[in-house]
Amino acid sequence: MLKSFEPNQIFLITSRAPKYVLFLFIIVLSIGLIEALILSPEDYKQSHSVRIMYVHVPSAWISLGIFSIISFLSLSIFVFKNKNFSLISKSLAPSGFVFSIIALVTGAIWGKPTWGTWWAWDARITSMLILALFYSIYLLSWRIFENKEQVIKITSIIAILGFINVPIVKFSVDWWSTLHQASSVNILSKTSIHPTMLIPLAIMTAAFALFSLLIFLMKYNTELIKIKNKGLDRL
Amino acid sequence: MINEIISMNGYGLYVWSAFSFTLISFGSLFLLTKLQLLKEQKKFVYKFGSLSTKKIRAAKKQYINKEILLGTLNSKI
Numbered sequence: 001m002l003k004s005f006e007p008n009q010i011f012l013i014t015s016r017a018p019k020y021v022l023f024l025f026i027i028v029l030s031i032g033l034i035e036a037l038i039l040s041p042e043d044y045k046q047s048h049s050v051r052i053m054y055v056h057v058p059s060a061w062i063s064l065g066i067f068s069i070i071s072f073l074s075l076s077i078f079v080f081k082n083k084n085f086s087l088i089s090k091s092l093a094p095s096g097f098v099f100s101i102i103a104l105v106t107g108a109i110w111g112k113p114t115w116g117t118w119w120a121w122d123a124r125i126t127s128m129l130i131l132a133l134f135y136s137i138y139l140l141s142w143r144i145f146e147n148k149e150q151v152i153k154i155t156s157i158i159a160i161l162g163f164i165n166v167p168i169v170k171f172s173v174d175w176w177s178t179l180h181q182a183s184s185v186n187i188l189s190k191t192s193i194h195p196t197m198l199i200p201l202a203i204m205t206a207a208f209a210l211f212s213l214l215i216f217l218m219k220y221n222t223e224l225i226k227i228k229n230k231g232l233d234r235l
Numbered sequence: 236m237i238n239e240i241i242s243m244n245g246y247g248l249y250v251w252s253a254f255s256f257t258l259i260s261f262g263s264l265f266l267l268t269k270l271q272l273l274k275e276q277k278k279f280v281y282k283f284g285s286l287s288t289k290k291i292r293a294a295k296k297q298y299i300n301k302e303i304l305l306g307t308l309n310s311k312i
Contacts, residue, residue: 037254038240048243051250055257098264106253113249211261218268225275228300232282 010084011224018217025210032207035200043197050197052110057185058205060103060128062212064166066096067131070138071163074156086152089159090142091219095212097135104128115179123172124180131169134162 036054043050070092073085107125108118119125138158145151168175173182184193191198241247283291283300 033254037250042244048246049249051243051246052253055253059257094264094268098260102257102260105256109249109253109256113246215264215268218272222268222272222275225272225279229275229279229282232279232286232300 010220014217014220014224018214018221021210021214021217025207025214028203028210029207032200032203035203040200041194041196046114049110049113052106053197054200054204056103056106056110057201058208059099059106060169061205062208063096063099063103063131063135064169066092066099066212067135067159067162068166070096071159071166074159077152077156083152086155087220087223088216089155091216091223092212093135093139093142094219095215097132097139099208099212100128100132100135104132120179122178122180123176124169124178127165127169127172130165131162134158134165138162 032054036051040051040054042048070089073089076082077085077089104125107128111120112118138155141155141158142151145154172178173180185191185198185201193201241251243250
């Protein structure tokens with residue numbers, strides 16, 4: 001099964017897929033933007049500022065999701081000794097990092113009209129900042145360390161340690177009294193958000209997921225070509 | 236109607252700046268990633284071109300090298 005994770009096998013897909021993913025992303029994003037900015041209703045309490053949710057929430061979800069995948073792959077590197085997992089993790093990290101920054105910035109923009117402040121050191125916001133810091137340390141480590149074996153080990157340890165923060169981000173609003181509201185969309189319990197707002201949120205989440213897939217594919221191709229460039233030097 | 240969409244009951248500045256920041260971040264990340272990919276592809280083509288005939292034959296035995304060259308020629312995004 002692990003043969004499916006061989007770079008040669010993956011490159012067959014990653015070299016051809018980006019143009020289709022980009023096309024799909026543009027379509028889904030266009031529909032999502034129309035829904036989020038024009039068609040969806042305003043909130044009875046937050047008025048139009050609720051529209052910020054359509055970029056803030058998907059960004060937070062995807063940055064958490066990507067970090068969880070990176071952590072899982074990092075653990076798998078130690079178990080299966082498959083170095084391609086580190087290549088996949090490295091290619092996923094840039095979009096995860098950008099999504100964590102988008103979640104923080106759009107959260108601050110949303111906070112000003114809603115809470116009257118750009119920033120508060122509450123549990124959800126602080127743990128989200130820690131996630132962005134873990135992303136930056138992870139990405140910096142790939143640049144700092146030159147020894148391949150060493151960098152794979154170090155980045156994997158960072159990702160596994162950083163995973164401790166993921167459930168803290170998710171459950172911070174339940175565990176502590178926070179300025180940040182509790183989650184309105186739940187998989188296991190009843191969702192308290194109206195379908196007229198849930199549909200644009202789902203479309204925007206799909207668009208953001210497609211964008212992270214697009215960046216991953218392009219980044220993975222870049223990393224693979226880098227390796228092949230070194231291979232040509234050795235010929 | 237258009238004024239209403241722009242002003243959004245006084246929340247327009249917040250909503251539009253949040254969406255603009257998101258889209259600018261997307262554009263910047265896409266461009267940066269694309270430039271890195273193009274740089275590596277160019278480097279690959281240059282290195283491949285400077286190989287001797289014998290080495291080119293050896294390199295072409297690897298399927299992935301042929302794919303990269305093909306991708307460089309057909310690259311649209």
